[in-house]
Amino acid sequence: MNQASEQLPETMRVAVLAPFLIASVVLAAAYGSSFLLPDYLLAIKLTGISAGSIMSAGMVATIVCASTAGWFAQRYGVVQTASQAAFMMAAAMLCLAAVPLATPLAYLGGMLLGASWSVYFILAPLQLIHYLRPAARIKYLTLLSGSQMAGLGLAAPIGHLVAQSTGSFSLVYVGLAICCAIATACLDLTRRRMRDDPHMAMKSVVLTPASALTIMRAKTGIPIVMIALAACVFTGLSTYQSAYASSRGLRPETFFVTFTAVAVLLRFSIAAFVNKIPVARLALGLILLTLVSLALYVANSGNYGLYIGSTAAFALGYGLSYATLNAMAVNLAERMELPVAITSQVFTIGYFVGLLGFPYFAEMLVSHHGVDAMLYAMGLLMVLNIALLGVMYPRAWMRPVAPN
Secondary structure, eight states: OOHHHHTSOSSOOHHHHHHHHHHHHHHHHHHHGGGGHHHHHHHTTOOSOOHHHHHHHHHHHHHHHHHHHHHHHHHHOHHHHHHHHHHHHHHHHHHHHTTTTOTTHHHHHHHHHHHHHHHHHHHHHHHHHHHSOHHHHHHHHHHHHHHHHHHHHHHHHHHHHHHHHHSOHHHHHHHHHHHHHHHHHHHHHHHHHHTTOGGGOOOOOOOOHHHHHHHHHSTTHHHHHHHHHHHHHHHHHHHTHHHHHHHHTOOTHHHHHHHHHHHHHHHHHHTTTGGGSOHHHHHHHHHHHHHHHHHHHHHOSSOHHHHHHHHHHHHHHHHTHHHHHHHHHHHHHHHTTOOHHHHHHHHHHHHHHHHHHHHHHHHHHHHHHOHHHHHHHHHHHHHHHHHHHHHHSTTGGGSOOOOO
8 A cells, every 4th residue: 555545544424425325326216217218108108219219329428428527527526527417317307207298308318317327427436436545445335336226226116106106207207307406416515525625636537548548458457357247247137137037937026126135235234344355355256156146047947036046146246346346446556556547437437338238249149049048158257257356366365365
């Protein structure tokens, strides 16, 4: 640990952390409202437009804004830019709420949704990473990811409940727009409470092709590739869970409810202890749990108990992977005197690449060879992650490991 890191705190004040996490829950829920789009469009009998086309518009905005978020953060500040992203998310929700009045607003809403979520998702970890000592980062990144998972997981069931009670999906999006305005105020409160903090002098966060290439060529590129591969497994299971459940005579809702409940409870319950586990052994354990879950999915012939067990194992294995690998990458960058903020951004973009890119290949596997072929392919990706971890920490789990 360098001298600058030794001066950083190990904890974040509740007065700063609480509004930050509240905003994270709300913005994740707003992004999770995209799961409601198919039912929304069906309810208003809208033809000639699909949820997929709306989200495709958002996908382009996601990649563009994820690549330029650092420029805005450098110019306006990390929390200030995140606050502007929250305001943009409120506008996205209002656009989607107004779709029955003007159909083209659906595409504008999709673009604003992708842009605002990508900016917030890529910048939120920077605030924690830059503020805290390396050993404390996994804990707070875990709390952040737990907040985001809670929002994503609760969006669809609460949205459906509100729509069924009121008879209108538009009111769901209006409510989310109001919540996003509150999230904007929460982030502004966070910014004001941290404004005079001596630890918050942010170094360069502008991402350039040259800086990204430097990060990927160094050892820091390994955990970035690992999160991209892990994201492939997550998006494959999430996107084609209906196909898997149908092939076994199961209900896909079981997967989403179990995964969300276990992942959220896990992240909040063990966040305070996870930084005490050597990072190499923690990462290995998470990968092995993910492999076990995939094997259980393949072996299941239609048993709900096994379905819940395999999903719980996946939630345990994948649930901590993002925070663990993110901390691994930025802590390694700091030791190698590489820009930490740039490393975190490249890490998040790597996650987006796996998340958005793998469904295309998964669709080909499922349509031509069946859902089990996709599961086997994802198992191979996890085996590759074990090999990459071995490159980073050879024999680390057979001897004492350096602190995180």
